[in-house]
Amino acid sequence: MEKSPIVFLTDFGLKDAYAGILKGVVASISPQTSTMDLSHEVSAQDILQGSFLLATSFSYFPKGSVFCVVVDPGVGSDRKAICIKTEDYYFVGPDNGVLWEAASRNKIKGMIHLTNAAYFLNPVSNTFHGRDIFASVAAHISKGFNDITLFGKPLESCVKYEFPRIGEGRDSLELCVIHIDRFGNLILNIEHESFNRFVQGREFSLSINGERISKVFSHYAQARDRELFLIASSSSHMEISLRNSNAALALQAVCLDKATLIKKLRSS
Amino acid sequence: MEKSPIVFLTDFGLKDAYAGILKGVVASISPQTSTMDLSHEVSAQDILQGSFLLATSFSYFPKGSVFCVVVDPGVGSDRKAICIKTEDYYFVGPDNGVLWEAASRNKIKGMIHLTNAAYFLNPVSNTFHGRDIFASVAAHISKGFNDITLFGKPLESCVKYEFPRIGEGRDSLELCVIHIDRFGNLILNIEHESFNRFVQGREFSLSINGERISKVFSHYAQARDRELFLIASSSSHMEISLRNSNAALALQAVCLDKATLIKKLRSS
Amino acid sequence: MEKSPIVFLTDFGLKDAYAGILKGVVASISPQTSTMDLSHEVSAQDILQGSFLLATSFSYFPKGSVFCVVVDPGVGSDRKAICIKTEDYYFVGPDNGVLWEAASRNKIKGMIHLTNAAYFLNPVSNTFHGRDIFASVAAHISKGFNDITLFGKPLESCVKYEFPRIGEGRDSLELCVIHIDRFGNLILNIEHESFNRFVQGREFSLSINGERISKVFSHYAQARDRELFLIASSSSHMEISLRNSNAALALQAVCLDKATLIKKLRSS
Structure with missing residues (x-):
């Protein structure tokens, strides 16, 4: 069976190995998953830019795609790690609003606070949840664990970041x-x-x-x-x-x- | 059967999602096609640079590869969208000469003016034919539609851009x-x-x-x-x-x- | 059978087609091999930087991965082209120390001086061994030629570049x-x-x-x-x-x- 592709969007740049490591994590967990890059050149910590790129692009990817988004100034703090399941896609990333504009355009079906460490790398660092949590969970979804309630606790709401109003x-x-x-x-x-x-x-x-x-x-x-x-x-x-x-x-x-x-x- | 790979060459840069979207379009049409990047960092609208990178690289790719080239200052104008079939490869892109140096080194077998909207995204924008026409047609070729006459009307000639003569x-x-x-x-x-x-x-x-x-x-x-x-x-x-x-x-x-x-x- | 992935680390940048050509070479030799990029933005000829990125990243990739490293100021000189087999990985690149910090952390099992031109592109240039030797050998390893003694002569030692001591x-x-x-x-x-x-x-x-x-x-x-x-x-x-x-x-x-x-x- 075709695995759902994973699509990355980060502010890691391409000078370091951070973006490459995400793919290593995916390939280690789900070797047959194909990965694509939306961009790794989001300006550092720029949630508007990440939000714009995701919201205006996601619909061109195959249904079932898992978007793994790492624009994450609050990594290691008490900001939640979340997964949003929508009509056609999965969005995995930090609960800082960067997923909202995209997810809300595709009918949200459920949201999960990612807490089940069985699907994380071990140990989990305080500085690179992209590697230790988001890529790992995305790989498990792609591998076939598409019931997102496996990964943690249902959420009633998440942080909403919206484009400035007219x-x-x-x-x-x-x-x-x-x-x-x-x-x-x-x-x-x-x-x-x-x-x-x-x-x-x-x-x-x-x-x-x-x-x-x-x-x-x-x-x-x-x-x-x-x-x-x-x-x-x-x-x-x-x-x-x-x-x-x-x-x-x-x-x-x-x-x-x-x-x-x-x-x-x-x-x- | 192995699908022909698609190789991208554009001036989109990697800061935006444009290059990523091309891959989303391909994955949506032909999920098993693998894609490669020749470069997305051609200087904006620089046909010489695109032409050089393509002409000096194409022969290192597997026979059957489909080159999807988007250096396209005339997008949306009356410049044609074309496909050139050569001895070993397919070249898809704008008719502004950027394909010429490469294609002419591999024995041109036929040229098509891409006019058959059945193989385009719908609707077709006036600003992003890379997504709406070129990536879509390339994906269909890779998927197995390798008779390029399906995609439009035969052309007798195309715009020729040649390296400066000695x-x-x-x-x-x-x-x-x-x-x-x-x-x-x-x-x-x-x-x-x-x-x-x-x-x-x-x-x-x-x-x-x-x-x-x-x-x-x-x-x-x-x-x-x-x-x-x-x-x-x-x-x-x-x-x-x-x-x-x-x-x-x-x-x-x-x-x-x-x-x-x-x-x-x-x-x- | 799943092919071992090939992971690239180079100082080629993404403006030129050099990084893309490496993938064309791999796809030509072993079409089913998947490739990943650790980074192509190592500063030109910077062995410390290449060494750091490789040593701190390799363990996140699947066992069996082949690292193809091209930070190679001595290309074409008498510096050797080598392959190091470790407990879990293959490292292919120039013998200038860039592979050492990584390889030595994963129990070195053998080292080969790459001399068997049957596994190189033909001809071999003096300016691009990444294409003509390293990517070609990496592709053959991934394809299943995992006895590295095929590729040349056993080496007793190689150039060691270590991070500065405390x-x-x-x-x-x-x-x-x-x-x-x-x-x-x-x-x-x-x-x-x-x-x-x-x-x-x-x-x-x-x-x-x-x-x-x-x-x-x-x-x-x-x-x-x-x-x-x-x-x-x-x-x-x-x-x-x-x-x-x-x-x-x-x-x-x-x-x-x-x-x-x-x-x-x-x-x-």
């Missing part, structure tokens, strides 16, 4: 940057359907860091060289892009920067 | 840097056989950015500490190296920098 | 930094058991680069924001950490920096 004015929306990708594109906390519903095909103006953007294109090459514009990103959020260049550098933008979207009621 | 003088060659590796080695657009044929074992002088190089060694450790020298690189091109240091930094060299090779007719 | 004074230890991880944590050349035996629960003072550290915590979140402290790292070595920040930057520390540990004989 502020709604009468003819304006207060948005913010929730992710900056390697091309310097700025991903906003508004999906393109909501954007279209708000703008209704009229003229608009998006202000961010002293610049104004008034064009939306359907693909990158529509823009002139060095033109700032909006586009529906591949994650379905609206994205600010700078043709043939890097919008984040040009706008000196960082995550959580504000952007104000105003619709013009009458085309001028 | 300029030939009477006793000199005008070369250029076509790649800089992580060690700072400068790879030139001349293969070592052509170099040997030109120099014929005599003295030579290679000028680049104000420096002259007159030695060729067979392995790195032959050079003195901090000595600049030529060597046959592992890709069979000649390479400028600086012992125990970084030639690119020392010469302030970038891709496409010129280098003049002069052979001395009489050894002095 | 200097022992009457009431002090001279330590040094042997690794800096992506979070800026400074890993010291003392294991936490030795640390505990020396300090015996009393007060201590660790001096490094003009700063003094006198606290040891069991997990990161115990420290106050921006507090410097010691902690048992996941590799079992003691580690200097700076809460919510980067100890290496704050202390301007680099590998091999000295640190003096003094125990206070009477609590003051």
Whole structure:
């Protein structure tokens, strides 16, 4: 029988052996499980970034996939280690909210506080639960232990971390940057359907860091060289892009920067 | 039956989830296909770099491998999505030339304009054809759909991007840097056989950015500490190296920098 | 039969195709072998770093794993290519000491000078033995050729590279930094058991680069924001950490920096 793949998302980077060790742990417990990397380059301890990458990616993986997420500033403290079972997936990681945006989009079926040390490495360190708990539990799930109540005690609730909400004015929306990708594109906390519903095909103006953007294109090459514009990103959020260049550098933008979207009621 | 592996080459970087999503798409369509990464760190939109990495690497992969290449500044525009079938491999990617140097070295058997949406994800975005078209088609090829005419319409020609040609003088060659590796080695657009044929074992002088190089060694450790020298690189091109240091930094060299090779007719 | 996995550790980086090519070579020779990456981001030619990552990680991989290590400044010179068989693992790489700390912790059973070109790629370059020798031999081992005497001549000894020793004074230890991880944590050349035996629960003072550290915590979140402290790292070595920040930057520390540990004989 095909084993469920395990998908890793961590802030370990690739310079150290931490990410590699996770795979060694999985291969030791369940040799036939295949593993994939969503990213190991989440900025250190950045729960928003981890949350964004997971929430906008999980649905492209096979049903049954086990996401093993290690963005875990509280490792070794009393923050819980948890597993969330959803309609189609398993999410294993720390109870600091990083799993929430993804899991809540896929109908949560149950949550477990991981307490059963029989499924952990022995001993469990205080500094690397990714290795000693999360990868080990993920490997056991993939191996076929798919009744998550084996791993600990049912939880009624967990820490919820949500993307910043849109502020709604009468003819304006207060948005913010929730992710900056390697091309310097700025991903906003508004999906393109909501954007279209708000703008209704009229003229608009998006202000961010002293610049104004008034064009939306359907693909990158529509823009002139060095033109700032909006586009529906591949994650379905609206994205600010700078043709043939890097919008984040040009706008000196960082995550959580504000952007104000105003619709013009009458085309001028 | 063993599935053909899929080999990825992109400019997505590893900070975002883009590269991971490609694997999720493949695993969803063809769970038993193994995937490998040639690199995801091609400089953004750099077709020369992508072209070099692909052309100098593909032959080390198993016959039947499917190369899924996403260096794609024109995504969503009218640039075509294509598949090239060669003697031993499949190359899937944008029709911007990035596949050409590799494919043309392996006897092209057919080219297809990818138009059959039955083999794409649904919907197809305007910003991420790597996910919605290229990875999806590659997965179907790996799964066993190896008649590429299924995927679209035969093409008579495609965009050809070739490495810069060598300029030939009477006793000199005008070369250029076509790649800089992580060690700072400068790879030139001349293969070592052509170099040997030109120099014929005599003295030579290679000028680049104000420096002259007159030695060729067979392995790195032959050079003195901090000595600049030529060597046959592992890709069979000649390479400028600086012992125990970084030639690119020392010469302030970038891709496409010129280098003049002069052979001395009489050894002095 | 399950093939032994191959685990790569190199200083190739991920920008070039070198790491990808290693996997192509393995897949060509032994298509069913799974491969894992310990890291490809060892600093160029840094044998201490490669040695540290390997020695502190290998035991988390399945028994039978083949470690293919390419940190190889002497490639093409007369440095030997070797394979070390230990109680549970195979280590393949250059004879420059990088394999020693790991192999010697797992009971060495035999060492071979790799000389049998029947198991190499043909031709063998002078610049990329990772591809032409190490990956090729590793793939043959994984494929089932587990009698390493096939690959060359038995060796009586190999180059030994050991972590710097602890200097022992009457009431002090001279330590040094042997690794800096992506979070800026400074890993010291003392294991936490030795640390505990020396300090015996009393007060201590660790001096490094003009700063003094006198606290040891069991997990990161115990420290106050921006507090410097010691902690048992996941590799079992003691580690200097700076809460919510980067100890290496704050202390301007680099590998091999000295640190003096003094125990206070009477609590003051």
